[in-house]
Amino acid sequence: MTLRVGPRTSQIIAYIILLLMTAITVIVLFFIIGYIFKNGVGQLSLEFLTGKTREMGKEGGIFASILGTLFVAIFAIVIATPLGVGSAVYLVEYTRGGVIRRIISFGADCLAAVPSIIFGLFGFIFFVIKLNLGWSIISGGLTLAVMILPTIIRTTEEAIKAVPHAYREISYSLGGGKLDTILKVVLPASLPGILTGVILGIGRAVGETAAVIFTAGSSLGIPTSVFSSTRTLAVHFYILAREGISMPKAYGTATVLIIIILVVNFIAYRLMHRFMARYY
Amino acid sequence: MKDKIAEKILLFIALSAILSLLLITFFIFQQGVPLIFKAGLSNFFSAQWAPTKGNFGILSMIVGSLMVTAGALVVGIPFGLACAIFLAEFSSGAIQKTLKPVIELLAGIPSVVYGFIGIVILVPFIRETFGGPGFSVLAASIILGIMILPTIVSISYDSLVAVPKTYREGSFALGATKWQTVRMLLLHAARSGIVAGIILGMGRAIGETMAVIMIAGNALKIPGSMLDSVRTLTSTIALELGYAAGDHRAALFACGSILFIIIIILNIIAIKVTGRK
Numbered sequence: 001m002t003l004r005v006g007p008r009t010s011q012i013i014a015y016i017i018l019l020l021m022t023a024i025t026v027i028v029l030f031f032i033i034g035y036i037f038k039n040g041v042g043q044l045s046l047e048f049l050t051g052k053t054r055e056m057g058k059e060g061g062i063f064a065s066i067l068g069t070l071f072v073a074i075f076a077i078v079i080a081t082p083l084g085v086g087s088a089v090y091l092v093e094y095t096r097g098g099v100i101r102r103i104i105s106f107g108a109d110c111l112a113a114v115p116s117i118i119f120g121l122f123g124f125i126f127f128v129i130k131l132n133l134g135w136s137i138i139s140g141g142l143t144l145a146v147m148i149l150p151t152i153i154r155t156t157e158e159a160i161k162a163v164p165h166a167y168r169e170i171s172y173s174l175g176g177g178k179l180d181t182i183l184k185v186v187l188p189a190s191l192p193g194i195l196t197g198v199i200l201g202i203g204r205a206v207g208e209t210a211a212v213i214f215t216a217g218s219s220l221g222i223p224t225s226v227f228s229s230t231r232t233l234a235v236h237f238y239i240l241a242r243e244g245i246s247m248p249k250a251y252g253t254a255t256v257l258i259i260i261i262l263v264v265n266f267i268a269y270r271l272m273h274r275f276m277a278r279y280y
Numbered sequence: 281m282k283d284k285i286a287e288k289i290l291l292f293i294a295l296s297a298i299l300s301l302l303l304i305t306f307f308i309f310q311q312g313v314p315l316i317f318k319a320g321l322s323n324f325f326s327a328q329w330a331p332t333k334g335n336f337g338i339l340s341m342i343v344g345s346l347m348v349t350a351g352a353l354v355v356g357i358p359f360g361l362a363c364a365i366f367l368a369e370f371s372s373g374a375i376q377k378t379l380k381p382v383i384e385l386l387a388g389i390p391s392v393v394y395g396f397i398g399i400v401i402l403v404p405f406i407r408e409t410f411g412g413p414g415f416s417v418l419a420a421s422i423i424l425g426i427m428i429l430p431t432i433v434s435i436s437y438d439s440l441v442a443v444p445k446t447y448r449e450g451s452f453a454l455g456a457t458k459w460q461t462v463r464m465l466l467l468h469a470a471r472s473g474i475v476a477g478i479i480l481g482m483g484r485a486i487g488e489t490m491a492v493i494m495i496a497g498n499a500l501k502i503p504g505s506m507l508d509s510v511r512t513l514t515s516t517i518a519l520e521l522g523y524a525a526g527d528h529r530a531a532l533f534a535c536g537s538i539l540f541i542i543i544i545i546l547n548i549i550a551i552k553v554t555g556r557k
Contacts, residue, residue, distance in 0.1 A: 032397050
């Protein structure tokens with residue numbers, strides 16, 4: 001086994017192995033998406049997208065779940081965006097190192113690492129039971145808001161940091177106060193970056209299951225108010241697949257879910273790219 | 281004056297993340313920890329889980345969680361590191377620009393989709409190739425390994441890229457090949473970031489729920505092999521929360537407390553590891 005391999009040969013071998021492993025990873029990703037699409041695209045129709053869910057999902061469409069997903073995600077974003085952007089503004093513009101900055105950063109980091117089932121437990125005991133909001137869009141939305149908060153904080157932080165310092169100095173030299181500078185110069189300049197964070201947050205909210213199933217519930221009706229229980233697409237897909245209710249409908253729902261995720265990621269990527277190209 | 285008020289309001293908003301974390305900690309512990317003491321530690325850490333009969337032993341689930349996490353690392357670390365090294369050192373700007381978002385997309389795919397792919401492809405494959413039920417430690421390990429890839433790749437990649445260019449130039453000047461430079465120099469220089477990425481990936485694997493429920497089989501016993509069915513802490517919470525009441529529900533929050541403590545410890549280690557450089 002004392003085969004001696006020269007540095008050039010080992011370089012080539014290493015390159016081939018790394019290339020292969022990277023290729024396998026990419027192939028796995030495309031395989032997952034392709035497999036779902038291959039089996040699911042045939043299910044997509046106007047009736048599937050806008051129809052009522054019948055027989056627990058065996059028949060009919062997924063309109064109620066599309067609406068439910070939309071409402072829960074919008075609710076989460078509406079709550080999380082001001083909190084996340086405000087936090088990031090404070091972190092970048094008002095703190096220079098120090099204990100407060102460390103505490104806030106630690107909070108955001110830990111929150112980002114908390115598994116979704118813990119958010120589910122928390123949302124269930126706090127929003128659903130203690131605050132008596134029941135299984136509802138509002139409980140699900142609030143739980144998801146807490147969950148996506150760190151995503152929005154971190155992305156906004158990066159965006160605000162990327163705004164050149166000269167912008168602020170010009171504003172100050174024209175007599176602008178700190179708040180005016182933030183509202184009229186820094187935030188508009190970092191808007192595309194902030195939107196990226198918000199869109200990534202929407203993506204996480206749409207794909208989430210464990211945190212939503214115990215807070216928004218799994219009712220199949222069309223939601224009528226924020227206090228209605230709803231079954232989001234991800235939860236509906238989970239129930240269809242796990243209880244074996246209908247494989248074709250499961251593929252169809254998964255296809256819709258993945259299309260949303262692809263669109264969300266694509267928009268976020270393009271926005272961030274154009275934004276970064278402007279300042280770097 | 282206006283600026284002073286704005287600063288106070290922003291400070292209050294900025295505390296929302298840490299306040300949420302404290303709120304989560306408080307409620308999970310308040311619901312779960314009393315049961316651990318009520319049941320007694322020897323009951324709680326036994327292998328008997330029959331919560332409606334007063335047996336709250338979570339040992340088999342802890343072993344289950346550790347097994348699938350270890351399995352996920354075995355899959356995730358080599359592939360994650362390979363992707364990160366390939367992206368950072370062996371590919372041109374154009375390839376980097378295409379591959380990085382593609383790998384990040386893996387993180388965006390919902391966990392239920394991974395679970396589903398596990399059910400329709402991986403589980404039947406394992407059943408036919410290796411025998412057993414298919415729903416197994418092995419299936420969960422492979423799917424979780426894929427799921428933690430993006431975490432390991434992006435953090436390792438960032439720390440590789442952050443190694444100063446002069447290091448590489450010095451190494452090349454001494455006549456080292458690219459691979460020698462990676463192996464003997466860059467991996468050491470970027471060690472802390474790579475370790476942090478692996479630890480955070482580990483946290484994701486321990487905490488993952490829906491994908492694991494769908495493919496691990498969820499049998500309540502300590503698995504004897506990689507082909508046996510297994511149940512994790514997270515699966516138990518999600519499977520039983522819907523109908524649990526009283527001490528049973530408290531026991532699920534106790535599982536949550538244990539999980540939460542593990543995650544926070546892993547996260548603190550990751551922060552410490554990266555903070556040292």
